[in-house]
Amino acid sequence: MSLRLALPGSLLRHCESPLVLSQCLRSRGFRSSPAVLMRREKKRPELTKKQLAAKERKRALKARKNIYDSEKMTLEDAIAVLRAVEVASPNSTYELVIKTLMGKGTAVPKGRYTLPREAKEATKDRILVFAEGKQAEEARRAGADIVGGPELVDGVISGRHQASLFLCTPALIRAITPKLGRVLGPRGLMPSERRGTVTDDIATYIQRLKGTNEWKGDKAGTIRAPVAKMHFPVEDVVKNVRYFLNAVKRSTGAPDSEKKADRDAKNKPATAITKVVLSSRQGPGIQIADF
Template identity: 65%
Template structure:
C-alpha cells in the first residue's frame, strides 16, 4: 500500500470517529441570522406593588413588630431590658392616620399625674392693648404689645413658643404674620383658642402644662414615665395621656356628641400604640 493511500484511510477513520463522538466541524462562513432576545415589558404599578409586598413578607421582622402585649406585660419586658438603667425613660408613641394635605395637625395640652422630666416653660407673646395688655403682663406673659411687634417677629428679634391675640387685633396682624407663623403652627387662631378676650385666663391655664403635637405622618410621641417608678404610676400616666389624645383626635367622644355629628368615625383614627425604651424594642400595646 502506498503512503498516499494510507494517509487517506487515516483521515477517513478520524472523521468517522469524530462523528461518533458527537463532534461537528464548523466552517468560517458569516452567521446568517442572530438569535433575537425578547425585550421584557416594564412592570406596571400593580405588579411593582405586589413585588414589594412579597419582599416585605420575606424580610426578617422583629417579633415585637407583629405581637401585641397587654400594657402590664410590656412594662415588665422593658423594665427587664433596662435593668442596668433604672433611671431610663419610657417613651409612648401613638400612631394615628396621617392628616390629609392641608388638614390641621392635632395638638393639645396635658399635665401628667407624675412628671418624668421638668416642664418646659413657654415663652408667651401677646398681642393686646389697654386693660387686656396689663392683665396679660400680670398673668406672666413675656412680651406684650400691639401691631408694632409684627416687624420684630418677622426679623427674628421677638421669638416665642406661643402667640396669643385679642380679637380686636387679629385682622391687623394676619396679613403679614400668617405666612411667617402659619407654617409653624403658631399663628393665633380662634379655633385653637389662642384668639380670646380672656388672654390672662388662658395664660393661667397654661401654667403647669406641656404641649403635645402630632407630626405629618400622624405620630404623637412623649416621654411618659421612669423605669424605677412603681407600676401603678407608670400605668396611670399612660392611661391619662391616651385619654387626652383620644378626646382631641375624636377617638373617644360622648354619645351626645356622636348623635349630633351623626357618625362614630373619629377624625384621626388611632392605628397603634407603642411603648419603648432607650435600649429596648418598641412593643405594641393590645389594651389601649
C-alpha cells in the same frame, strides 16, 4: 406548479426566450392583503378626587396586613416586658410614640399636658400675646414676655420676635390672620379658638400654663413624649400613658377612650391615631393594642 407560484429561479428555467420571459413576467400577478388598521385604544375617563380616594381605600383593604400586627401587646404586658429589660436601669424613661394620619392641609398636632406623676421638669415657654388696652396690661402682669397689637406682625414674620406660644384676643385675630396664617400655621403656632389660644381671659390662660409641658408632632404626624420613669409603680405608668393619650385625642379630634360608647361613624376624627408604641432606652418598641 403554476407560473404564479414558481420561484424566480424556476421561472427563468421554464421561460427560455426573451419574448416568452417578458410574457411570463407580465402574466405573473402580485397579490397583497389589505392593510390591517391599528386598533385604537379608548381613552379612560379621568377619575375625580373622590373616586381616587375610594380606589385607594379599596386597595388598602385588599392589601396584606402588616406582619407585626399579631405582635401587639396590652399596655400592662408591654410595661412588664420593658421593666424586665431595664431591671438594671431604674432611672430609665418610658417613651410613648403616637403616630397620627396626617392628611393634606392638616395642621401639625400640638397641645399641653400635666401628667398625674411628672416624669420630667416642666419647660418654660416664651409667650407672645396680641392684645391691647386693659387686656395687654393683664397679660404683662401674668408673665407674658412680649405684648402688643398688629404692629408685632412684621417682627414675627422677620424673626425679630420669637416665641414658643402665641396668644391673641378675639378682637385682633382677624387683623393678624392674613399675614401670620402662612407663617405660624405650618408650625402649629397660629392662635386658634379650638386650641383655646384665642381668648379674652389671657391672664387666666397664662396662669394655667405654669407647671405644664408641651407636646408637638413632627411634619409626619409622629408625637414623642416621656411618660414615666422605670421605678414608678405600674399603676402610675398606666395612668400617665392613658392621660397623655386622652390629651392627644382631645387635641386632634380623635375619639376619647373614656367615651367609646359615644363614637359615631358619621363623626370622623380630624386626625386619626394609627399606631401607639411604648419603648425605653434599652428596650424594644412595643406596639400597644388597647389604645
